[in-house]
Amino acid sequence: MSEPTTPTSQPIPVPASKSVPANAAMTRRNFLWLGWSALVVFFTASAAATARFFFPNVIYEPSQKFNAGPAKDYPMGVSLKWQNEQRVWIERNEKGFTVFWARCTHLGCTPNWFADQNRFRCPCHGSNFNIEGDVIAGPAPKPLYRCAVEIASTGDLIIDKAILENRPGFRDKSPFFAQYQATV
Numbered sequence: 001m002s003e004p005t006t007p008t009s010q011p012i013p014v015p016a017s018k019s020v021p022a023n024a025a026m027t028r029r030n031f032l033w034l035g036w037s038a039l040v041v042f043f044t045a046s047a048a049a050t051a052r053f054f055f056p057n058v059i060y061e062p063s064q065k066f067n068a069g070p071a072k073d074y075p076m077g078v079s080l081k082w083q084n085e086q087r088v089w090i091e092r093n094e095k096g097f098t099v100f101w102a103r104c105t106h107l108g109c110t111p112n113w114f115a116d117q118n119r120f121r122c123p124c125h126g127s128n129f130n131i132e133g134d135v136i137a138g139p140a141p142k143p144l145y146r147c148a149v150e151i152a153s154t155g156d157l158i159i160d161k162a163i164l165e166n167r168p169g170f171r172d173k174s175p176f177f178a179q180y181q182a183t184v
């Protein structure tokens, strides 16, 4: 009869498939960090996009209003002083000032003033406008526009190109006509 076996003090071997290498634990930790980092990036980007929504894309253009200098300095007739810089003509007569927007109502070219013919002529397709801005020849469909104009307390001409009018009965009154009679 054989004797019963007694347990030995040797450690029980762990199957290789159940052992966890140290570098595998690190990989899991890194994976968690990666996940949290991705979430943080996502929510930060979302918050930034939401904040950006409150600042609309606006193009701030320069003001259409400008000071054309002392009214008394303008001679009678059509002045081309601001044609290139502000695209307006300033016409002075014995009653006051009218300011035309120097843009043809056909396709937007800049007409030229011919004092000897007392008319504006467009070089692009031949439209002609009289001193009132009315079409007298060519394809332009409507009169030239006039800009709002006033004379400041300083005596300067203040012109606003954002306010335009070309309808008879409206274009001849304030703010599209500024009465002015020189005191000297």
Ligand code: FES
Binding pocket: 104, 105, 106, 107, 108, 109, 122, 123, 124, 125, 126, 127, 138, 139, 140
């Ligand atoms: S743009 Fe002036 S006539 Fe055509």
